[in-house]
Amino acid sequence: xxxxxxxxxxxxxxxESGIVEVVNYARGREGLIPLWVGEGDLPTPDFISRExxxxxxxxxxxxxxxxxxxxxxxxxxxxxxxxxQKTLSPENFYVAGSGMQAxxxxxEAITSPGDEMILLTxxxxxxxxxxxxxxxxxxxxxxxxxxxxxxxxLDRLEAAVGERTRALFINTPSNPTGWTAxxxxxxxILALARKHGLWIIADEIYALYYxxxxxxxxxxxxxxxxxxxxxxxxxxxxxxxxxxxxxxIVAPPAIGQVLENLIQYSTSGVAQFMQRGAVAALDEGDxxxxxxxxxxxxxxxxxxxxxxxxxxxxTLKPDGALYAxxxxxxxxxxRQAAIDIVDKSGVGLAPGTAFGKGGELFMRACFLRDPAQIxxxxxxxxxxxxxx
Numbered sequence: 001x002x003x004x005x006x007x008x009x010x011x012x013x014x015x016e017s018g019i020v021e022v023v024n025y026a027r028g029r030e031g032l033i034p035l036w037v038g039e040g041d042l043p044t045p046d047f048i049s050r051e052x053x054x055x056x057x058x059x060x061x062x063x064x065x066x067x068x069x070x071x072x073x074x075x076x077x078x079x080x081x082x083x084x085q086k087t088l089s090p091e092n093f094y095v096a097g098s099g100m101q102a103x104x105x106x107x108e109a110i111t112s113p114g115d116e117m118i119l120l121t122x123x124x125x126x127x128x129x130x131x132x133x134x135x136x137x138x139x140x141x142x143x144x145x146x147x148x149x150x151x152x153x154l155d156r157l158e159a160a161v162g163e164r165t166r167a168l169f170i171n172t173p174s175n176p177t178g179w180t181a182x183x184x185x186x187x188x189i190l191a192l193a194r195k196h197g198l199w200i201i202a203d204e205i206y207a208l209y210y211x212x213x214x215x216x217x218x219x220x221x222x223x224x225x226x227x228x229x230x231x232x233x234x235x236x237x238x239x240x241x242x243x244x245x246x247x248x249i250v251a252p253p254a255i256g257q258v259l260e261n262l263i264q265y266s267t268s269g270v271a272q273f274m275q276r277g278a279v280a281a282l283d284e285g286d287x288x289x290x291x292x293x294x295x296x297x298x299x300x301x302x303x304x305x306x307x308x309x310x311x312x313x314x315t316l317k318p319d320g321a322l323y324a325x326x327x328x329x330x331x332x333x334x335r336q337a338a339i340d341i342v343d344k345s346g347v348g349l350a351p352g353t354a355f356g357k358g359g360e361l362f363m364r365a366c367f368l369r370d371p372a373q374i375x376x377x378x379x380x381x382x383x384x385x386x387x388x
Contacts, residue, residue: 014133017125018335018354026342033369033377036338036348038124038175038322039242040292040368044277047284048239052277064272066260068095068248072275075282076248082286083208086220091253094260095275097267099205099234099247104130105262106230106249110199111136111166117201118160119169120152122176122325122352122359127169127203139165142358143179145327148316150179154188161196168193171203173216176325176355176364178318180210183217190222199228205237206321208289211297216320228252237322237368238289239281246270246278292368296322299367299374306378310385324365325352330388334363345380 004012023036043049067073073090080086096102103126111117113135119127121140128138141160143150157168170189172181181189193200202219210216223229231250235241251259263269300317304324307313314327326349331337334351341347341363352362365381367374 010133010135015125015129019125019350022335022338022342022348022351025339026348029342029346032342032346032348033373033380034348035365035367035369035377036350038366039236040240040322040366041370041373042240042292044240044244045285045288048241048277048280051280052273055273055276060272060276062272064269064275066263066269067256068093068270069272069275069279072279072282075279076250079282080220080250083215084218084220088250089253091256092250094249094251094256094263095270095278096247096249096263097270098245099203099232099236100126100130101245101266102232102234102247102249103127103201103203104134105259105266106201106232107131107134107136107167108262109255109258110201110228110230114164115166116162116164117167117169118157118165120157120171120174120179121357122174122355122362123169123171124175125354125356127171128356131169136166137164140357143174143177145358148314150174150177152179152181152185152189154185154192157189158192161192161198165196165198167199167201169201169203170219171205173206173209173318173320175206175321176323176350176352176359176362178321178323178325180216180318180320183221186217186219187222190219190227193228197228199230202229202231203233204231205233208238209293209296209322210320211300211317212319225252235278235281238292239285240288240292241278241281244274244277246274295371296368299369299371300324302371303365303367303374303378306375306382307385310382312385312388322366322368324367325359326363326365327361328363328385328388331361331363334359334361338363341381341384345384347377347380347384 234247352359
């Protein structure tokens with residue numbers, strides 16, 4: 001028996017990230033403009049880092065509350081009251097070691113091996129991989145793409161529900177497509193979940209990155225107290241904290257002990273000094289978030305306009321999230337195209353093959369960067385596209 005054959009089949013089946021593959025191919029190249037991963041180029045603001053540093057210096061380095069320190073859970077209550085007009089209790093909140101861990105814990109809490117979880121694709125690949133690693137089977141329901149726009153086919157979604165379906169994973173605004181569910185979409189999804197007794201895992205991490213005014217519609221706008229919804233979220237995008245790995249779950253208090261147990265047996269909680277920084281982000285960071293959203297909107301407009309005018313890119317400006325999802329004429333292998341674009345234009349894009357069914361012919365570009373870099377990337381890509 002070889003070392004590899006002695007490993008768990010579930011671990012061996014974990015796929016290599018198609019995004020990371022391209023990053024590893026070109027990481028560190030001089031002059032490269034990296035639009036491949038979902039993060040901006042601004043460091044964490046000083047008011048957040050300073051709070052964490054002071055807590056670290058003060059010795060807040062011991063084991064802490066599994067569910068999250070009380071000041072952070074209370075700050076999350078204030079955040080949802082302010083941004084979502086939703087009154088919640090600290091007992092609704094559970095701090096996780098990143099949005100990714102929040103997703104993994106949510107899936108583990110509501111599925112058993114052999115159960116099915118439906119997700120809308122194209123989708124961030126970690127959703128399906130997290131289900132696979134938990135023993136659940138991810139079922140893809142592709143969004144419909146026509147005339148540069150993505151939309152949900154509710155009949156196709158309901159047709160995917162089977163005897164083993166336990167959850168619907170709904171990411172809106174969507175990574176990578178920018179599809180943003182309308183209030184009517186959310187009401188229909190919620191009605192479907194109620195009809196079949198399903199959980200909803202709601203990933204609304206990009207809710208504030210909404211370019212039609214205000215924030216995106218949320219299940220919070222429609223949910224009733226007994227609805228089976230787990231909200232997963234992260235500090236990464238709003239407050240430039242991708243490297244901190246701090247996220248949270250909003251859940252019914254009745255399942256709080258279950259979530260605390262899952263946290264205990266995975267990370268045993270998030271470092272207290274990091275949570276102090278997260279409190280500062282929530283309480284003092286509204287201005288920073290609003291500036292980031294405005295920056296993203298301006299970059300979206302410039303980047304998409306520049307590529308659409310080539311008449312060789314099929315896309316529209318996304319309503320939400322941080323990504324242009326581009327269908328370039330003549331691209332039939334987006335993985336190879338991502339390598340080719342790196343080599344010939346010095347722009348790093350994520351291949352659509354990484355995002356599952358419906359994404360194979362597309363390329364994803366994150367536009368939350370310095371406007372000068374976005375303008376330069378757009379010009380390089382225009383030249384590449386027009387030279388094809």
